[in-house]
Amino acid sequence: MSRRIRFLDANLDTLTFNETIEKIEAQIKKREPIHHTGVNADKINLMKKNPRFQKIINEAALINPDGMSVVLAAKLCKQAPLERVAGIDIMVRLLEIAATKGYRIYFLGTSQAILDKLIARVKQDYPTLVIAGFHHGFFQPEEEADVVADIKKQQPDLLFIALPSPQKEFFVDRNIAEMGVPVSIGVGGSFDVIAGELKRAPQWMQRLNLEWFYRMMQEPRRLAKRYLVGNLIFIKHVSQEKFAQKREV
Numbered sequence: 266m267s268r269r270i271r272f273l274d275a276n277l278d279t280l281t282f283n284e285t286i287e288k289i290e291a292q293i294k295k296r297e298p299i300h301h302t303g304v305n306a307d308k309i310n311l312m313k314k315n316p317r318f319q320k321i322i323n324e325a326a327l328i329n330p331d332g333m334s335v336v337l338a339a340k341l342c343k344q345a346p347l348e349r350v351a352g353i354d355i356m357v358r359l360l361e362i363a364a365t366k367g368y369r370i371y372f373l374g375t376s377q378a379i380l381d382k383l384i385a386r387v388k389q390d391y392p393t394l395v396i397a398g399f400h401h402g403f404f405q406p407e408e409e410a411d412v413v414a415d416i417k418k419q420q421p422d423l424l425f426i427a428l429p430s431p432q433k434e435f436f437v438d439r440n441i442a443e444m445g446v447p448v449s450i451g452v453g454g455s456f457d458v459i460a461g462e463l464k465r466a467p468q469w470m471q472r473l474n475l476e477w478f479y480r481m482m483q484e485p486r487r488l489a490k491r492y493l494v495g496n497l498i499f500i501k502h503v504s505q506e507k508f509a510q511k512r513e514v
Contacts, residue, residue: 269328270345273309273338273502276323277330282350285329286358292326293368293422293447300324300437301450303331303352306477306499307491308430313502318431321438329355331453333474334496338503342510353455353465356425363423364391371416371446374402374427375456382460397421402428413440424449427456454480 269276280288292299302325304312312319322328329350330336336347363370372383380401387394397419400412416424424446426433433451441449457463466479477496481488 268345270339270347272335272342272344273313273506274319275304275309275312276325276328277304277335277339277347278328279345279347280327280329280350281348282354282358285327285350285355286362288327289355289359289423289448289450290362296447298441298444298446299326299448300434300441301327301329301355301448302434303329303350303451303453304335305330305332306334307332307495309335309502310495310498311430315431318434321431321434333471333476334499337474338499338506341503342506352450352452353458355450356452356455357459359423359450360387360391360394364394367395368422369395369397369420371397371419371421371424372399372427372456373412373416373424374433375460376403377401379457379460379462382462383456386460409436409440413443416440416444416446420445422447425455426451427453 268279270279278285289301300321302322304322308322312322330339330347331350331352333349336349339345339347359368360370362368372380374380375383380399384396384399387396398415398421400415404412424444426436426449428436428451430451437449437451454463458465463480463483466476470476470479477492481492
């Protein structure tokens with residue numbers, strides 16, 4: 266679907282933000298279900314430990330670097346230039362386009378309380394948006410078939426999924442054919458930000474690759490270990506990659 270590189274055992278598309286949007290819109294017209302995902306340092310670490318997760322990510326039709334850590338690490342290791350394409354930016358742009366073009370949207374994930382706030386907010390910001398359906402992310406395994414059946418019934422063009430990893434990737438892998446949604450997109454914590462539950466880091470922190478720190482300060486109990494320990498593990502993976510390159514020279 267696009268030119269890819271292989272870095273840290275992950276496939277990454279060398280697409281710009283605008284090219285990614287164009288690919289998604291083209292897929293909506295094709296009506297063939299695909300999985301869009303983003304890769305950051307945390308996902309690289311998880312892919313290294315979980316072969317099934319790695320396989321699902323690497324077989325996705327669209328794989329954006331969703332983290333400056335991955336972009337900078339690729340540059341350090343002299344890979345093809347990458348552009349960070351954040352899931353929340355993709356989601357916001359697609360909501361704008363959908364409100365204009367009539368694409369049907371389905372939201373899956375987060376708690377019912379936050380989901381209600383999200384729906385209220387997008388209705389306010391995009392009054393012409395067609396919301397095909399929504400469902401919270403705290404369903405039990407025995408309820409999954411009902412969730413999938415509802416998504417299939419509502420026939421959305423875009424499915425935004427805000428479940429934790431690897432839960433959301435496994436969900437898409439199990440159900441993508443049955444749901445029949447042209448594009449299923451994992452968007453991480455985007456629901457919480459758009460709903461107003463969390464704030465996004467200011468632009469200067471995003472440019473300095475400090476968005477992770479801003480998020481950790483908002484949710485220290487949940488994210489401190491993931492980021493502090495996870496970042497050290499990611500640096501180890503990058504160092505090993507760099508060392509391997511030097512040995513090959």
